[in-house]
Amino acid sequence: MRWRVLLLALLVLAGPAWAELPAQCRVAAHLAEPNFPLPKVAQAVAEKKFNILVVGAGSSQLPGANGAKNAYPARLQQALADQLTGIEVKVATDVKSRRTAAEMVKALPSILAATKPALLVWQTGTTDAMLAVDPDQFSHALDTGINTAHAAGADVILVNAQYSPRTESMIALSTYSEDMRWVALQQEVPLFDRFSIMRLWSDLGTFDLYSATKKLDIAERVHDCIGRLLADLVITAAKPEEQPTNGSR
């Protein structure tokens, strides 16, 4: 598979659409392509007021005084604001570490009502994998969360777990990542495959994710790239003329 991924990465590199990304993020750009449209986002962009809610656990934040500024939710806001000139982009966050999908779902209705987003970016899966939550309950929580957001008038993008090579032999992520993939396909919401993207970065040597560093520089660059790729996915999925057409419709 890997050589094909490389080939595709090269093809994408040649495309002008990704020219504004820093090179280190760009190698994974093909993995951040949307497979489903985001109509509410398109509508919000047309109305020049675009509210986003990021719900997540510990891997959606960074420690330190500048943590909030450098974590991917803030980087997503920056990247969107740069590309969507003249549109008011606001990212609200509900991020607390060690939360399962079911716990996030409980808090969801009140936060959706308070922030009125056109898009919910929902990062989950790591805590469920660490606690070995029943996969059926996990899928059920994902379905409930997506339905809640849709009922509140928001599109959804799921974000799966981080690629964490050092702890990979200890956290059984694969079951939960697969569940997220199935739920995303069934619910027709894009999945931002953070795991595969970070794994590609690690394989290509873009970032050394094995590093035992206590410093924040790699973590900040990783979050910056995730924010940029997320922004590209959002913009591509929201563009009416570039919406992918589903073969069955």
Place this chain on the structure above:
Amino acid sequence: MAPVSTERDLRLDLFRGLALWLIFLDHIPSNAVSWLTIRNYGFSDATEIFVFISGYTAAFVYGRAMRQHGFVIASARVLKRAWQIYIAHVFLLAIYLAEIAYVANSFDNPLYSEEMGVLDFLKNPDVTIFQALLLKFKPVNMDVLPLYILLLAWFPPMLWLLLRAPSIALIASAVLYALMWFFEWNIPAYPSGVWVFNPFAWQLLFVFGAWCALGGAQNLSRWLNSPILVGLSIAYLVFAFGIAMTWYFPRLAVYVPKFVGEAIYPIDKTNLDVLRILHFLSLAVITVAFVPRNWPALKSRFFWPAIVCGQHSLETFCLGVFLSFAGHFMFTEVSNRLFMHVAVSVAGIAIMVAIAALISWYRQAERQGGGPRPPAAKPGLAGGDA
């Protein structure tokens, strides 16, 4: 009802050996070489091959024992085997705990503060280790051996039934599988959730393997050679390959019609999805069609490394789990470049072959060296050596 033949079918050893290699490659966390394993190109993976063949060999070995020495003796042998596997599992657990404790003390990257929480269980090892001994706490990639222990513990009555009324035994197994789906049976795990390989589901492949060993394969042979079945199998494998590609290239997902997606997802590994069974059966049909039982190449040097691993499957499996830990350690401490991934994968398989060959040689020497031999050959994980 007699076994197909008393001569060992080398294809079983070959494919079990290959499955062991694939499981090893898949179990090294982050291993780039694992892209070549079958799980990336369809629905099923090496686990299905392994469970099926182990059921086959278990019936082959213990079925003979049950006919010759009766129910009690054969059952005692099966349970002794289950106990050996339990010991092997606990041994691997000790290595795993050592690895975790090492990571806990050496790694503190702020990007992964969330993930490090998985090490919290080291704070109360009393509960964790106790739950591990009860097979409720199972570290990542250590779910196969507990499944085997249960399947073997439950095998004697099943084998008894298989020897008397094979069709009824197979139907009973299928009914248990169906009831599992209907009532959502599984065994609870610690700290939460259920067993990753649901024994109520996976028993079906094990019993199907056993059924094939006890004459079922012979009854099926007329169907197995039909070009229609081979054609259908190829078509299904191509379909599964196409679907698998859409997982890696999101832009291809739009070509999957909505009704297909709704029909096939989720593809459940825990409960052994029907799509996975079909995928495995298709692979089996193709294999039987294109690799004849008496294919001379099976005795050639080329296939010997895989065959010798398949003949000592418990040892090779445990060694594979240990080597996958060691390989991961090499990635984190020495290098994680692609070269290292290839080197670790190749070296691991070479070590598995070398140890399997050593065991073979030792058994041979023991046999020739005189002294009283045990009454029957010592079986492998589920009768490997027989």
